[in-house]
Amino acid sequence: xxxxxxxxxxxxxxxxxxxxxxxxxxxxxxxxxxxxxxxxxxxxxxxxxxxxxxxxxxxxxxxxxxxxxxxxxxxxxxxxxxxxxxxxxxxxxxxxxxxxxxxxxxxxxxxxxxxxxxxxxxxxxxxxxxxxxxxxxxxxxxxxxxxxxxxxxxxxxxxxxxxxxxxxxxxxxxxxxxxxxxxxxxxxxxxxxxxxxxxxxxxxxxxxxxxxxxxxxxxxxxxxxxxxxxxxxxxxxxxxxxxxxxxxxxxxxxxxxxxxxxxxxxxxxxxxxxxxxxxxxxxxxxxxxxxxxxxxxxxxxxxxxxxxxxxxxxxxxxxxxxxxxxxxxxxxxxxxxxxxxxxxxxxxxxxxxxxxxxxxxxxxxxxxxxxxxxxxxxxxxxxxxxxxxxxxxxxxxxxxxxxxxxxxxxxxxxxxxxxxxxxxxxxxxxxxxxxxxxxxxxxxxxxxxxxxxxxxxxxxxxxxxxxxxxxxxxxxxxxxxxxxxxxxxxxxxxxxxxxxxxxxxxxxxxxxxxxxxxxxxxxxxxxxxxxxxxxxxxxxxxxxxxxxxxxxxxxxxxxxxxxxxxxxxxxxxxxxxxxxxxxxxxxxxxxxxxxxxxxxxxxxxxxxxxxxxxxxxxxxxxxxxxxxxxxxxx
Amino acid sequence: xxxxxxxxxxxxxxxxxxxxxxxxxxxxxxxxxxxxxxxxxxxxxxxxxxxxxxxxxxxxxxxxxxxxxxxxxxxxxxxxxxxxxxxxxxxxxxxxxxxxxxxxxxxxxxxxxxxxxxxxxxxxxxxxxxxxxxxxxxxxxxxxxxxxxxxxxxxxxxxxxxxxxxxxxxxxxxxxxxxxxxxxxxxxxxxxxxxxxxxxxxxxxxxx
Numbered sequence: 001x002x003x004x005x006x007x008x009x010x011x012x013x014x015x016x017x018x019x020x021x022x023x024x025x026x027x028x029x030x031x032x033x034x035x036x037x038x039x040x041x042x043x044x045x046x047x048x049x050x051x052x053x054x055x056x057x058x059x060x061x062x063x064x065x066x067x068x069x070x071x072x073x074x075x076x077x078x079x080x081x082x083x084x085x086x087x088x089x090x091x092x093x094x095x096x097x098x099x100x101x102x103x104x105x106x107x108x109x110x111x112x113x114x115x116x117x118x119x120x121x122x123x124x125x126x127x128x129x130x131x132x133x134x135x136x137x138x139x140x141x142x143x144x145x146x147x148x149x150x151x152x153x154x155x156x157x158x159x160x161x162x163x164x165x166x167x168x169x170x171x172x173x174x175x176x177x178x179x180x181x182x183x184x185x186x187x188x189x190x191x192x193x194x195x196x197x198x199x200x201x202x203x204x205x206x207x208x209x210x211x212x213x214x215x216x217x218x219x220x221x222x223x224x225x226x227x228x229x230x231x232x233x234x235x236x237x238x239x240x241x242x243x244x245x246x247x248x249x250x251x252x253x254x255x256x257x258x259x260x261x262x263x264x265x266x267x268x269x270x271x272x273x274x275x276x277x278x279x280x281x282x283x284x285x286x287x288x289x290x291x292x293x294x295x296x297x298x299x300x301x302x303x304x305x306x307x308x309x310x311x312x313x314x315x316x317x318x319x320x321x322x323x324x325x326x327x328x329x330x331x332x333x334x335x336x337x338x339x340x341x342x343x344x345x346x347x348x349x350x351x352x353x354x355x356x357x358x359x360x361x362x363x364x365x366x367x368x369x370x371x372x373x374x375x376x377x378x379x380x381x382x383x384x385x386x387x388x389x390x391x392x393x394x395x396x397x398x399x400x401x402x403x404x405x406x407x408x409x410x411x412x413x414x415x416x417x418x419x420x421x422x423x424x425x426x427x428x429x430x431x432x433x434x435x436x437x438x439x440x441x442x443x444x445x446x447x448x449x450x451x452x453x454x455x456x457x458x459x460x461x462x463x464x465x466x467x468x469x470x471x472x473x474x475x476x477x478x479x480x481x482x483x484x485x486x487x488x489x490x491x492x493x494x495x496x497x498x499x500x501x502x503x504x505x506x507x508x509x510x511x512x513x514x515x516x517x518x519x520x521x522x523x524x525x526x527x528x529x530x531x532x533x534x535x536x537x538x539x540x541x542x543x544x545x546x547x548x549x550x551x552x553x554x555x556x557x558x559x560x561x562x563x564x565x566x567x568x569x570x571x572x573x574x575x576x577x578x579x580x581x582x583x584x585x586x587x588x589x590x591x592x593x594x595x596x597x598x599x600x601x602x603x604x605x606x607x608x609x610x611x612x613x614x615x616x617x618x619x620x621x622x623x624x625x626x627x628x629x630x631x632x633x634x
Numbered sequence: 635x636x637x638x639x640x641x642x643x644x645x646x647x648x649x650x651x652x653x654x655x656x657x658x659x660x661x662x663x664x665x666x667x668x669x670x671x672x673x674x675x676x677x678x679x680x681x682x683x684x685x686x687x688x689x690x691x692x693x694x695x696x697x698x699x700x701x702x703x704x705x706x707x708x709x710x711x712x713x714x715x716x717x718x719x720x721x722x723x724x725x726x727x728x729x730x731x732x733x734x735x736x737x738x739x740x741x742x743x744x745x746x747x748x749x750x751x752x753x754x755x756x757x758x759x760x761x762x763x764x765x766x767x768x769x770x771x772x773x774x775x776x777x778x779x780x781x782x783x784x785x786x787x788x789x790x791x792x793x794x795x796x797x798x799x800x801x802x803x804x805x806x807x808x809x810x811x812x813x814x815x816x817x818x819x820x821x822x823x824x825x826x827x828x829x830x831x832x833x834x835x836x837x838x839x840x841x842x
Contacts, residue, residue: 477723480723488746496749496791498791498792498793499745499746499749499791499792499793501793502745502790502791502792502793502794503744503745503746503793504793505745505793505795506744506745506793509795510728519795521793521794521795521798523792523793525792562793
C-alpha cells in the first residue's frame with residue numbers, strides 16, 4: 001500500500017518535471033540555437049602567434065563551403081616530411097539570425113561548444129572583433145575544456161579560427177548559442193564530467209596513495225602499499241593532462257607530454273604488479289617484459305626533438321601500450337581466477353576494461369569517433385580508487401579480525417592458565433591445611449600424652465596405691481589446670497612472654513597460695529619473641545609449670561620469686577625458691593626423672609637453655625630464650 | 635548452691651535450667667542483685683540470656699559461668715553486658731569471694747582478657763602520641779581508656795595480681811576493683827559503638 005503510494009508520488013513528480021522541461025523547450029525553441037552546419041574554408045600559412053584583434057582573412061582564400069558540424073580535419077598517421085612545420089588555418093563561420101532575439105531581447109548571448117581539439121591555437125571573432133583565444137599551447141591548449149564565450153546581446157557573424165600544425169588534424173564540435181539561463185547547465189555538466197570530476201577523483205586517490213606510502217615507510221616488507229602509492233601518483237600525473245591548458249605550463253610542453261604519456265604506462269605497470277602481489281603470484285617474464293616496455297617507452301619518447309615525438313611516435317606508442325595492457329590484464333584475470341579471489345578478479349576485470357576505454361580514448365584523440373565524447377580514461381581511476389579502497393578495507397578488516405582472534409585465544413589461554421594456577425594454589429592450600437592439621441594433631445597428641453594424660457595416669461596410680469588417703473579433688477584440679485594451660489596456649493596472641501607467665505600465674509596462683517607459697521612477681525618488660533607459636537608457647541608454659549610442680553612437690557619452699565630479664569638477644573626467666581637445694585644430677589630416673597627428661601626435651605624443641613643454680617637461700621632456675629628464631633626449632 | 639549455703643549474707647533468689655525458663659524468670663520475678671548465667675544452656679545460647687537480663691533487670695550484676703574462662707567466650711559475654719565471670723571449677727570459698735567482690739564493685743580479670751581489652755579499645759591519648767587523633771570527640775570518650783585503666787590492664791597482662799597492682803598504683807584494692815568494673819562497662823559500651831560504626835560503614839544506618 002505504502003509502496004504504491006510512493007510510486008504514485010514519484011510518477012506525479014516525474015510528470016511535472018517533464019511538463020516543465022517541455023514547456024521550457026517550447027518557449028525557447030527559437031533561441032538556443034543548435035548549430036549543426038557551418039561555413040568552412042582552410043588556408044595555408046597560418047601562425048601560432050597571438051591572433052590579431054581584428055578578423056583578417058587571407059585575400060587569396062578559397063571560397064566558403066558548407067560543412068556539417070562537428071567538423072574534422074583528419075590526422076595523417078604517416079609522416080609527410082615536406083609538410084613538416086607548416087601551419088594551416090581552419091576557418092569556421094556561422095551566421096546568427098536576427099529573429100532569435102525576439103523572446104529574450106537584450107539578454108547577452110553565449111556560445112557553447114562541447115569540444116575543440118587540435119595541436120595549435122583557437123580564436124573566436126564576433127562581428128570581426130576578437131572575443132576569445134586560447135592562451136596556452138600549442139599542444140596543451142585547454143582542448144578538454146568546453147568553450148563558453150560571451151557574445152553580447154546581438155551577435156551576427158561568428159568566425160572561429162583554428163590554427164593547426166601540419167598533419168595532426170583538428171576538430172570542432174557542434175555549437176550552441178543561447179542565454180546564460182538556457183546554456184549554463186550544459187556547460188556546467190560538461191565541465192564537471194570532463195575536468196572537475198577527474199580532478200577530484202585523482203586527488204582523492206593521491207591522498208590514499210600518500211597514506212599507503214606512510215604505511216609502507218613503516219612496513220617495508222609489504223610492497224603492495226608502495227605499489228598503491230605509485231599507481232595513485234601515476235594516475236594523478238596522468239589526469240593532469242585533462243586539467244591543464246587554460247594557462248601556459250610552468251614546464252616545457254614537451255616534457256609535460258612525455259609525463260602525460262608515460263604516466264599511463266606506469267599506472268598500468270603498478271596496477272598489474274599490485275594485483276600479482278596481492279594474489280602472491282609472480283610472472284617473472286611477464287613482469288620483466290612489462291618493465292622493459294615501460295622503460296623503453298620512457299626513454300624513446302624523451303623530448304629530444306619534441307615535434308617528431310608528439311606528432312608521429314605517440315600514436316604508435318599508444319598502440320604498443322594498448323597491446324601491453326591487454327596482455328597484462330589477461331594474465332591478471334587468469335591469476336585472479338586461479339586464486340579464486342573475488343576482489344582481485346573484480347580489480348582485474350576493471351583493469352581489463354581499461355583496454356577498450358584506452359582504445360576509445362585513442363580513437364577520440366585521433367578524431368575517429370565523434371569528438372563530442374568524453375575522455376574516459378580519467379574515469380578508470382575513480383573506480384580503481386574504490387577498488388583500492390575496497391582491497392585496503394578488506395585487508396584492514398582482516399587484520400582486525402586476526403587481532404580479535406589472537407586476543408580471544410590469548411584470553412582463553414590466560415583463563416586456562418589462571419584456572420591451572422588456581423587449581424595448583426588450591427592443592428597447595430589443601431596440602432598446607434593438611435600439614436597444619438597434622439602438626440596440630442601431633443601437638444595435641446603429645447600434649448595429651450605428656451600433660452593431661454600423664455597427670456591423669458599418675459593420679460590414677462596414686463589413687464590405686466593409696467586409696468582414700470589422698471585428696472582426689474586436688475588431683476583432678478591439677479588435671480584441669482593442665483587442660484587450662486593447653487587451652488591458654490591456643491590463644492592467638494602468644495608472642496608475649498609476660499602474658500604467658502601471667503596466664504600461668506592466673507592458673508596456678510591459687511594452687512600455690514593454697515599450698516602456702518607466696519609468689520613474688522618481679523618481671524620486667526621483654527621484647528616479643530616472634531617465633532613463639534602456640535606450640536612453643538605450650539612448651540614454655542609446661543617448662544615453667546613443671547618447675548613450679550617440682551618446687552611444690554620436693555622443695556618445701558615458702559616463697560617463689562619470678563623474674564624476667566632481657567640482655568642483648570636473650571630473654572631470661574629466673575625462678576627462685578627458698579626450699580631445699582635442687583640438684584638435677586641427683587634425681588634418680590625413676591622418681592621424677594621423667595619430668596626432668598620432659599623439661600630438657602621441651603627446652604630443646606624451642607631452642608632454649610635451662611639450668612639450676614643453688615645459692616645460700618635456695619635454688620635458681622634459669623630459662624634462656626633467644627629473641628630471634630632459634631635455628632634448632634625447625 | 636552449695637557455695638551459697640556457706641555464706642550467711644547471700645541467698646538464692648531462683649534458678650532456671652534452660653534458656654526459656656530463665657527468660658520467663660526474668661519476666662516474672664523481681665530483680666536479683668546477681669545473676670549467674672551458664673553459657674552452655676541446653677536450649678540456646680547464654681548470650682541471649684545476658685541480653686534479656688540487661689533489659690529486664692538493668693541494675694543486676696551478670697556473671698558468666700565458664701569452664702575455662704577462655705578469651706572468646708568471655709569477651710562475647712562481656713560485649714553482651716556481663717560484668718564478670720566465674721570459673722566453674724573454683725572452690726566454694728572462691729565462688730563466694732568472687733560474688734561478693736562483684737557485688738562490691740569489681741570482678742577479676744584474667745591476663746588474656748585484659749590483653750583482649752587492650753587490643754580492642756583505644757589507648758589513652760597521653761600514652762600514645764603517635765596514634766592518630768580520634769575521629770569525632772563525641773563518639774570516642776566512653777570507649778577510650780583512662781591512663782589509670784590502661785595501666786591496670788597492662789599490669790594485669792604482665793601477671794601482677796590485683797593486690798600488687800593496687801600497691802603499685804598506690805590505691806586501695808577497692809578502688810582498683812572499681813577501675814576494673816569501669817573497664818567492663820566501657821567494653822560493653824564500646825562493643826555497641828563499634829556495632830553502630832560497622833553498621834554506618836555498611837550503610838545500614840542513616841547519619842542523620
